[in-house]
Amino acid sequence: MRYVVIGAGAIGGTIGVRLARAGRSVVLVARGAHLEAIRSDGLRLDEPGGSHTVRLPAVAAVGDLDWADGDVALLCTKTQDTPPLLEALSAVAPSVPVVCVQNGVANERLAAERFADVLGVCVMMPAEHLTPGRVASFSAGVPGLLDIGRYPSGVDALTEEIADDLTAAGFSARPTASIMRWKYSKLLGNLGNAAEAACGFDDPDLPALYRAARDEGTRCLDAAGIDVASPDEDRERRGTLLDVQPIDGAARQGGSTWQSLQRGIGSVEVAYLNGEIVALGERHGVPTPVNTLLLATAERMAAAREAPGRYRAADLLAAAGSRTAQGSA
Template sequence: MKVAIFGAGGIGAYLGARLADTGHDVHLVARGDHLAAIRSDGLRVESIAGDTTVDLPATDDPNDIGPVDYVLFTVKSYDTRDAAAALDPLVGPETAVVSFQNGVDNERWIAEEVGEDHVVGGVAYIFSTIQSPGVVAHTGGPARFVYGEFDGTRTDRIETLHDALSESDGIEAVLADVIRVELWEKFAFICAHSGMTAATRKPIGRIRETPDSWVMYRRIIEEVVSVARKKDIELPDETVDDWLEFAHELEPEMHSSLHYDLTHGKRLELDALNASVVRHAEDVGVDVPMNEAITAILRPWADEHAE
């Protein structure tokens, strides 16, 4: 199985390394110092599920790779449109482009470039970041990857991908029945967790201990669920309670990737998260004051680091 990892950061590099360890033909698309380090010293994954080092071909030009069976698309959401426009050299007649990104808009943007038939939805539950050039640290989360065809069919390509991920150490592979529900279900959690840890500059433990903040955390989830249902996406009745229980079990010092980017002067995925909730809510006539508040608080930071 020939796979291109488009965006070999915390999530993409982790997936690429695990698939390579299983024997698949993996190619990385990366850039900058991270690309240079991978080329010279290989890719190192330091993981709570077990460390590994792999020597993989890496490039910043998809033309160097050519058509593949699968593109695992893992760029930050603000790079989706530009990255999707560069996919053409990787996409053959049967290629599946599987998005493992934050937000619920990326697949539509990818489809605008490569066509809906090539796009597969995906959700990643993992806390993994570039620790230093060439080194990715997986520090938390179950490393669970959920994916599925948007029409719900069990195609040969999705079954083959499922087999490959299921056979890979350090990956919990889940083939979804309704991937759109999975996307919005995670969206509800990540908007609360990322938005609150970034806006307060505090870890989840402090948020849980602060009644006003914990109420706001819950209300963010409730608002996203309301928007989803208004869009005829039937999230489970227990979505809010399940996510609060999950958040209760997180390590007290756990933050989020949005908090990490904020505190390290990096570009923020605000427009794919809480600001996206606001846009979708306007489309369907739902009030989302908590998500509006998070968006307003983080907007100056996001705009200052927009490039």
Template sequence: MRVAILGAGAIGAYVGAALHRGGTEVHLVARGAHLEAIRSDGVTVLSPRGDFTARTPATDDPAEIGPVDYVFLGLKANSYASAGPLLTPLLHDRTVVVAAQNGIPWWYFHGLKGPYEGRRIESVDPGGAVTQVLELGRAIGCVVYCSTELEGPGVVRHLEGTRFSIGEPAGGRSQRCEAFSTAMVAGGLKCPVEDDLRKDIWIKLLGNAAFNPISALARATMVEIATHQGTRQMVRLMMEESLAIAAALGCHPEISVDKRIDGAERVGEHKTSMLQDLEKDKPLELDVILAAVVELAELTGTPAPTLRAVHAVTDLLATKVGVA
């Protein structure tokens, strides 16, 4: 099995290092000082589960790698539509794309039986631009329950979690999912193949759709949001609205809103990825995390006043990011 990690940042480099440790042939696509450090010294993982170093091939030119069996996408979802030049050299007829993204994926209605089967979500796939780059038939979904950060070029700090749930858009279990899961487990990760990955998508999205935008607006950490009376109630309302939207789409994740908030509180003084992007003046990953949820509320006729209000203000904030 040949695997390319396209976007070998904190999560991508961690997955690549783990797969390499498990015996998979892995190639990392990175850039800048991070790439040079990997070429020189490999990827160093610092983890409470044990430190290790993986010396994997790395490049900024996917053409040097050529076609692989699996591409693990470590890119932010807002860069998918422009990823074609990087992705194309890695593909053969049966290459599988494992998309480890936050929020609602571009493939959400692919293979989903019911009134919305085959529908495109404009927020995440504007004009079909993402589908043109990432063919629906290649896609395997991936929900990441793992926290990492780049401590320096070539150095990944693994904070917690090792689960990468995967699944076919059409549901059920496939040989290509099972093979990728086996490789991930050999590298020391958890990689369950879910019969219905959409439940996992919504469970994670409950937290992301609420905590990410509020953290950016308030410049607040997880524990600050969860322990402030006003924002805790806002998070609860956003989560309840999100569950109602999921139910209207036929998905019923079994989760307690209060337990979800308590779990976020235990994470402590952690800055969400959206707040980190804001502080670095990077584009906010708002479309897949919140705009798509609002779009799905409109599609299903589900009331979502809190989600709409928070999205409106965060969307205005997003227009100011990167503006001098």
């Protein structure tokens, strides 16, 4: 089996390096300065226990590869990049299994429109990508939890083989027949990404803003009748496996949306995180003023290439409350 890691950023880069070090065949799909650095000097993975640089074949696009039977596409990009990538992938490898190693719940739906074999992965991994040619994984325990299952449900031999390879690479990975209920649970956690990016992780009112966004999300999922792994299940799964530690004295600076703003790439994933909740709220008559405001704020910051941490959580909570009052007046 050859793993084609599409998107060699924080998540894809960490997985690619670890799979390669475990003896699996890996090729990376990257772009820009990151691709140039990988080709020139290899991909460096920094962890609390040390650093490893691995030289891997890397290409700029899925059309640059000679696809073969036994290839597996690991889709590790942000969701806003998924539609064009799936279109390009279906043109050159229409039968390849697609594994969505991504946040949100839209990627699997999009992939299933074009591909017969679609698997989802629930990603719990404190990783970072800010510098070309370098990714960082901050857990001193296992580097991440990567549970995997078929979409929309089920487990098969391919699921188990990929889980075994990820386990061999040091991750905690388990085949999961109901993977989407876990991905919806992770979606609730990811509703705080926009808040952290807008306000910075050290804002004292950030927890309250996150709770408000999550409460809205929970009400929307309940109204839609969507099955979600419970907080107790989530805590049990995580246990003490993830042990976030600094690397050479430097702590992880922020989550995936924070990193997108910090790198100034011009787009963020929040339309598929907070936006998923806003859409459910509109469909089922559940007000979502906090998620609506976070969605608009993060997208505006990305479009203007603003640095993260410009806003105060208390101000955003007050603005969301004002919207609620206006809507009920």
